[in-house]
Amino acid sequence: MNTSNNNSNNKGTGANTIDVPNVNCKAEPSSKETELNVNKIGKSNSVKSPTTTSSQPTTNSQSPPSTNNKKRTRATPEQLAILEDTFKTNTSPNSKVREALAEKVNMSERSIQIWFQNRRAKMKAMQKHQTSVSQPQPQQFTPPQEFLTPAFNNNNNTVVSVISCETLTIGTWRRILTMSSPTDLLCYYTLPQNIFTYHITNENTQFKMEFPLSDIFSVEYRPIDEVHSQIAIEVKDSPSFFMESPHGGWNMCKDFTEDRQASRHTRHVLKGRA
Numbered sequence: 001m002n003t004s005n006n007n008s009n010n011k012g013t014g015a016n017t018i019d020v021p022n023v024n025c026k027a028e029p030s031s032k033e034t035e036l037n038v039n040k041i042g043k044s045n046s047v048k049s050p051t052t053t054s055s056q057p058t059t060n061s062q063s064p065p066s067t068n069n070k071k072r073t074r075a076t077p078e079q080l081a082i083l084e085d086t087f088k089t090n091t092s093p094n095s096k097v098r099e100a101l102a103e104k105v106n107m108s109e110r111s112i113q114i115w116f117q118n119r120r121a122k123m124k125a126m127q128k129h130q131t132s133v134s135q136p137q138p139q140q141f142t143p144p145q146e147f148l149t150p151a152f153n154n155n156n157n158t159v160v161s162v163i164s165c166e167t168l169t170i171g172t173w174r175r176i177l178t179m180s181s182p183t184d185l186l187c188y189y190t191l192p193q194n195i196f197t198y199h200i201t202n203e204n205t206q207f208k209m210e211f212p213l214s215d216i217f218s219v220e221y222r223p224i225d226e227v228h229s230q231i232a233i234e235v236k237d238s239p240s241f242f243m244e245s246p247h248g249g250w251n252m253c254k255d256f257t258e259d260r261q262a263s264r265h266t267r268h269v270l271k272g273r274a
Contacts, residue, residue, distance in 0.1 A: 164272035171261030
């Protein structure tokens with residue numbers, strides 16, 4: 001299992017930054033995003049015709065350059081539905097995933113790659129537009145009541161609201177609650193600090209990711225079945241990452257999720273009992 005949380009500018013408590021190994025994870029590693037290849041159109045070689053003499057003036061007649069009027073093939077609604085469903089859980093699929101999708105939707109792997117690149121660009125543009133229109137305030141974050149357990153106060157008069165969570169997914173990294181420890185997977189937010197936290201225990205070592213509630217600009221709630229539901233949280237930036245200190249407290253560390261998924265993806269999906 002892996003854990004995730006951070007910006008290059010850590011938002012959590014100032015502490016020494018240390019390197020930590022990736023925490024085991026069941027998710028498939030994601031490949032690096034490839035850039036579009038720009039096709040260069042070569043110039044056609046011109047062949048000089050032999051000169052001829054004539055009393056009559058000759059008129060040079062050149063045929064207009066041929067143009068390539070190939071039309072782009074638009075994806076059908078059925079193909080788009082499959083691509084959109086995949087994008088919700090994996091915004092940067094690797095070559096194996098793209099090949100499987102290409103076979104499933106009857107499109108070329110290259111077309112699949114371009115579609116995901118365009119879709120990521122569209123999502124970033126929408127995020128910039130939403131943040132420019134209105135900046136959400138911390139007190140606006142109100143997860144569905146079905147997910148909340150009763151809040152409690154700790155010794156510092158901090159109100160802690162725990163969110164029911166059995167799986168946490170960020171990009172291709174996934175953490176699953178195994179109940180081997182009370183903090184095996186614990187999601188909560190604190191007031192008045194206005195901090196959202198993912199608290200994880202792996203091999204008797206505790207890790208956590210934190211980000212301010214002000215970084216959240218959208219929360220989607222969707223029932224899965226009669227028992228389970230999910231929350232999809234979109235954040236503006238990557239979280240801050242911490243590892244338990246042997247002497248107590250927390251030390252800042254690098255992104256401990258596999259392939260640094262928590263630093264690359266801004267969509268967090270929490271699933272739990274409603």
